[in-house]
């Protein structure tokens with residue numbers, strides 16, 4: 001393949017081949033690394049680069065692995081033999097912010113944190129806030145339909161997406177959706193591409209909703225004797241007919257690890273929930289949340305100032321990197337109906353005992369979304385087997401409780417073999433047909449998701 005003459009001359013961004021491709025492009029943050037190496041890396045500078053790269057890959061018989069920031073946790077952006085990695089993170093312009101229509105038009109490589117900052121100058125905010133908001137791309141967030149801390153009130157990424165521009169397998173640039181809040185003309189292709197994990201096309205830009213910045217925010221932090229009590233308290237808050245803007249839970253071991261990682265020393269012990277209420281009724285809602293927590297614990301603080309709130313949230317955000325220091329981690333991402341959170345954490349504790357595995361649990365309790373993290377010591381093959389059995393049991397538990405194997409990280413490679421268990425054969429077959437219709441040559445992310 002003479003990439004230098006056939007491709008490099010036509011691409012405004014960068015083209016790297018073979019050994020020049022940095023090894024980091026082979027994996028995402030899940031650590032999943034397929035066999036072999038990608039043949040070409042294109043770092044696109046604009047939409048024309050994306051279209052040329054896709055056409056080149058189709059002609060050259062290469063598969064296309066679209067990559068945002070590579071922070072995915074399901075192996076969706078990992079790249080091996082016979083692939084072209086198409087990095088769209090440099091498409092990073094905010095094209096428009098419309099304060100009147102409360103929307104923004106952004107290229108795929110912009111991060112949620114940068115957009116949120118820009119929106120703040122207009123008294124607005126971009127609500128979806130994955131814990132990776134500063135290090136991931138909106139294109140990746142849309143492709144995985146990422147969740148975040150504020151989802152419990154403001155919805156997941158898809159709830160903020162009004163329209164997309166997508167480069168298809170045949171090189172066409174498709175526009176989906178609209179700038180209006182409502183609109184039902186035709187099938188909802190915006191939703192189809194949202195959460196498609198790089199299997200249907202390359203999202204190059206998006207029109208997204210912005211929300212008014214809340215006039216005030218109240219933070220409530222509570223410690224509980226054990227994680228089951230904390231989970232029961234979370235369910236009770238959700239049943240109390242208030243809508244917190246955040247409801248995050250960490251078991252006691254995760255809190256200790258995160259505090260140690262951050263170098264924060266406190267006497268606080270036990271499982272932990274940090275909740276926020278916001279908007280005009282923030283104080284009134286916070287009173288209901290606090291009263292509900294008091295049925296389960298007396299150790300709580302209400303109305304933490306902004307600096308303390310940031311500190312509490314830093315503990316939540318540090319939980320994953322803290323655990324990653326201890327070896328390989330299997331990051332699970334189940335969700336259960338919100339009335340079953342306590343059942344889920346109890347069963348996870350039993351699974352950890354049964355499979356002699358270290359499992360730390362934290363997550364977005366407000367969405368019933370838990371991240372049981374299985375830590376596997378380096379060079380311990382028996383521990384790997386036990387961890388895989390534990391992961392299998394966790395997925396079965398989620399499904400038994402009426403939940404899902406993945407709430408926000410996506411299927412990628414890692415959850416592929418469990419997908420049919422959740423969806424059933426008919427749904428998988430229909431989804432394969434949709435994928436074939438859009439990408440008949442199997443160009444995008446073969447071997448992933450379906």
Ligand SMILES: Cc1cc2nc3c(=O)[nH]c(=O)nc-3n(C[C@H](O)[C@H](O)[C@H](O)COP(=O)(O)OP(=O)(O)OC[C@H]3O[C@@H](n4cnc5c(N)ncnc54)[C@H](O)[C@@H]3O)c2cc1C
Nearest residue numbers: 068069070071072076131132137139140141146147198203
């Ligand atoms: C510390 C940490 C915290 C995290 N917290 C959260 C969290 O709170 N909530 C959450 O949901 N996730 C979280 N994640 C996971 C990850 O950040 C998200 O999945 C994120 O949406 C991935 O974005 P990315 O730009 O890194 O995408 P990548 O990892 O590059 O790609 C992810 C998938 O999307 C596809 N893709 C990427 N860009 C495009 C595009 N423009 N068009 C089409 N397909 C594309 C890829 O092919 C791949 O399948 C976290 C990860 C880390 C490391």
